[in-house]
Amino acid sequence: MKTSAAGRRALGLARSFLIVCAASSCQAFARTDGLEPSRLPAERRAEYNLFADRCSRCHTLARPLNAGISREGEWRNYVRRMRRQPSSGIAPEDEEPLVRFLVWYSANRATAGGGEL
Numbered sequence: 731m732k733t734s735a736a737g738r739r740a741l742g743l744a745r746s747f748l749i750v751c752a753a754s755s756c757q758a759f760a761r762t763d764g765l766e767p768s769r770l771p772a773e774r775r776a777e778y779n780l781f782a783d784r785c786s787r788c789h790t791l792a793r794p795l796n797a798g799i800s801r802e803g804e805w806r807n808y809v810r811r812m813r814r815q816p817s818s819g820i821a822p823e824d825e826e827p828l829v830r831f832l833v834w835y836s837a838n839r840a841t842a843g844g845g846e847l
């Protein structure tokens with residue numbers, strides 16, 4: 731069976747998270763571009779995981795996190811534009827949770843970490 735490049739990358743990423751967790755009880759973070767998942771409220775984690783997966787394929791997470799966007803309509807346009815890029819890996823049903831996370835993040839940047847980016 732052939733594993734896709736994206737699949738291999740996801741595996742590698744999962745592995746590096748495991749190593750980070752084993753070495754430091756999940757206090758440190760890998761490839762999160764300044765946002766610290768441990769500081770997110772529990773109800774935001776699933777959305778964050780989706781965001782970290784879908785929005786890191788072509789650029790760093792810092793790109794959306796630092797874009798200075800806060801309005802919901804604007805995020806919606808961006809998420810849609812990114813989804814329509816060739817092989818974005820973003821499904822139409824991903825839009826809602828992604829927009830929810832990004833709007834929440836814009837309003838809670840200071841407590842979510844990443845404010846110093």
Ligand code: HEC
Nearest residue numbers: 784785787788789793794797808809812815816817818828
């Ligand atoms: C298929 C590749 C791809 C994926 C996946 C992707 N992006 Fe992008 N993104 C780009 C490219 C290419 C640009 C630069 C060109 C542009 O602005 O359209 C960009 C630019 C951006 C910008 C503009 C930043 C600036 O400096 O103006 C934002 C915001 C952004 N992406 C957010 C996201 C979000 C949020 C996601 C996840 C939903 C995402 N991107 C996923 C390719 C991608």
